[in-house]
Amino acid sequence: MQEINWTRTDLIDETEEVVQHQTKQQKEKLDDSEGVLFEEFNENRVKVTKVTVSKEGSEEIGKKEGQYITLTVPSLNIDDLEGMEQLEKAFLKYIEEIHKDIKFTKDSKVLVIGLGNKTITPDAIGPFTIDAMQARQLEEHVDQFILYAPGVTGQTGFETSDFVHALTEKIKPVLVLAIDALATRGTSRLCKTIQITNTGIHPGSGVGNQRTEISKEVLGVPVTAIGVPTVVDATVIIADAVDKVFRSIAKKVQEKNKPSGKLAVTSWTSDSEDEEIDYEVIRPIFGEWSTWSKAERRQLFEEVLLSNSQRLIVTPKEVDIWMTKYATLISNCLFQWIDEKVN
Template sequence: MQNLNWERSDLIDESDEVVLHQTREQKQTLEQSSGIQVEDRNAGRVKITDVQVNGEGEKQIGKKQGQYITLSVPTLTLEDKDGFQQLEKALLTNFKKLHESIAWKDDDKILIIGLGNRTITPDAIGPYLIDHLHSLEQIDDKFVMYAPGVTGQTGYETGEFVAALAERIKPKLIIVVDALATRASSRLCKTVQLTDTGIHPGSGVGNQRQEISFEMLGVPVTAIGIPTVVDAPVLIADAVELMLRSIAARVAERGKPSSKLSLSSWQPDTNKELDMSLITPIFGEWATWSKEERQQLFEETFAASHSQLMVTPKEADYWIDKYATLISSMLTKWASEL
């Protein structure tokens, strides 16, 4: 098959080299061969992946040298108050660690940039955040907040707006908040990524704009991103993967007592290791392909009509508002302790 670049993602822990670090041996090999250090840990229900990329690692995976912290609550729902509270607590803790080397003064300013297009819901997390911060009864004196819109609306590069503000305000730190793309539908609106490397607006959806980073502005830049969209072929591949694994699990359990004991409709465990060859009589050799090979096939098949189609949850407006509130609360608590 033709090797197309279907894996559009802004998340560091979805890079192939980082994904392949599950065992201790693989992790050591990764660190030695590509200059990438990966640490996994948990804070209650929050799964945290801390990735350090050095100069050699940057060449290997195409992600800038620096620190990336990904926080995820896989079971998060809109009504899950406990999940959002734990995520905010873990986000605040890791945000503090990311900036503990900065020596703050009373008159230092923090420039908060909300990237995105407020007229397109899954891209509106940045502008929504700025709205939430402006609506607070008391706004921290250190904050200078701005939502510059997108190039299609203003005709100017977002990076140029940020550079002009940075030149005028002389902030100690720039915080950029934006929507991200993921290559796993299960992570939509359930993950937050922090990084001290800055950001390339629009890169995850193939619309890369001027970089906003320390190298470009001479000011430390921290990016906060929420994955809100996924490529359509990836979504299709995820659904097919779930279907195939479900059928394989049912075939494997057929005839076993465990499949007959359930009083309700029996649901197989599709997360455990399965023998996919059991369903080759039904689907042929295609059933034994890896998930990545099937995703590649879908991308090639739908390239003409679906290459630009991105998918977002139907409750995207509620998710965006939830995260705007969460990040606003986290930033306010963090700034109050400086």
Template sequence: MAEIEVNWSRTDLIDEAAEVVEHRTKKQKEKLEDTSGVVIEEFKENRVKVTKVTVDKKGQEEIGKKEGTYITLSVPTLYVDDENGFEQLEKSFVKYLDEIHKDVVLDKDSKVLVIGLGNKTITPDAVGPFAIDAMQAENTENPSDHFIMYAPGVTGQTGFETSDFIHALVQKINPALVLVIDALATRGSERLCKTIQITDTGIHPGSGVGNQRAEVSKEVFGVPVTAIGIPTVVDATVIIADAVEKVFRSIAARVQEKGKPSSKLSVSSWTPDTDARLDMNVIKPIFGEWSTWSSNDRLQLFQEVLNSNPERLIVTPKEVDVWITKYSLLVSDALFKWMKKKVK
């Protein structure tokens, strides 16, 4: 049996691929940003951080991500009961759905096939099927002739490739567009359930957790395919690396602030500013050389050491059931609003 090579970097987010580049030398980073192969735009719209990445064939070779357009919307301060944050995220989501589909023409007779990928019995993987449920409920109250919704389950349940199900539906329905909703993996714990990625490149289901299935894309089906993803899981090694980073920065901040008025005037337990520019060399005598490494270098160390453990762990927030419900409703509401705006 041939050995299967698995990429354990565990991310489906394009701007995290760009972050890998940012950890290289400044010269290499500038070279990538200057090339016509990858165009990166970053800006904020109120609380929403928007990252737009356009990749051509040359850029595909540079960062290992498929040619196309990727739009990542993130609210770093989002929490489960944050209505304002969800409202802003939904508003931006509708806006960029419209932008990424500016070349897709829909009329009153057009059909849009919406596929909810994932396993409904495993909560972190259920955002796709739950979004389909939410859309079907909305469609009962406010019927739309444009959406055709389907949750095909996963290969482990059906015994068939998800791509085959979608292909059969595309041939039967002949939609103008296919929208695929799926849970993603991230390599940054701060991204968990706080991000939506939209891309016109399609998707490889399961690729973020080392279980890659057949591609779902325009090249396979012959019609435009847009993937909508929400990161709900992260590799446990990332959690470890993030925790070590926070400990190192907290101690470095305390050492540097020691004796300053900011610490002496505090009337309660003093908390150092770990976001400030810190000289990590101050903790080198305590922890050694590795305390001055970059976050990415330490993460790579943990991955190399822990990769030999057969019990690799994937982590999800404890409130993941609430997050999934929130996002299923958000995606459903946004898609109906976008369709109403797109087809007048």
């Protein structure tokens, strides 16, 4: 099949995942380069992925040199207070860790930029967070934060990076925090993940609307990007659905002659995606493509629909509630973090 450059994700571990599922030679090349340090572990229900990318690793996986920390609660749902509390605790811990080398004083200023379009809910996490922080700043009289939601280029006619650059030159902050909505390559990540990275950000890159980057190289001060994945390409949903169907049928065929299968009284529900499944058992039913990897089937849908004018970007129906929850979470954590840093 034609090689596709997968750009519709802003999550570093999804990029790493694609590399790991490519050819054996490519994976060995990545390992030999020693350019990507990949750690993955759980803290209660929060899955933590820490990726450190060197200059060599940047060329291999197409992500900027620096640190990336991804926090995910796979089972998170809209009413899951415990899950949000654990995610908030983890976010506070790692926002401190990624800034441990920056020295703060009571006079230090942190410029917080809320990227995105407030009139389009899936893209409004940045402006929503600025609103939440402004309300709290009025109550608590915190002087360290300078808050700004610049809108998008389509509204202002100017590059967002130019606004931020001008503010940075005027304010002289020790740090710029850029908050934005992200795109993901997995439906299981939608509104269940926060990514923190000290590499800056390209606004709109996940949906093919890449603008001038906001980074230390451009602004001259450290830039940390905080993102929440709120949209996914519709082709990903198709690929995920097909994969789930294939896994379910293959599992049922494998269990058919086992005693445990004969004892089942309810329909089978798919186990963890990490479970090994022998897709060869369904080849006679669906043909060769059923044995392809998930990434290969996804690439097939991408190729077929690449020139389709009706390609869709999809978001959860409860996205307005999720945006409010994440705006509150990020706001609370940033105020608690800065209070601990300067007091």
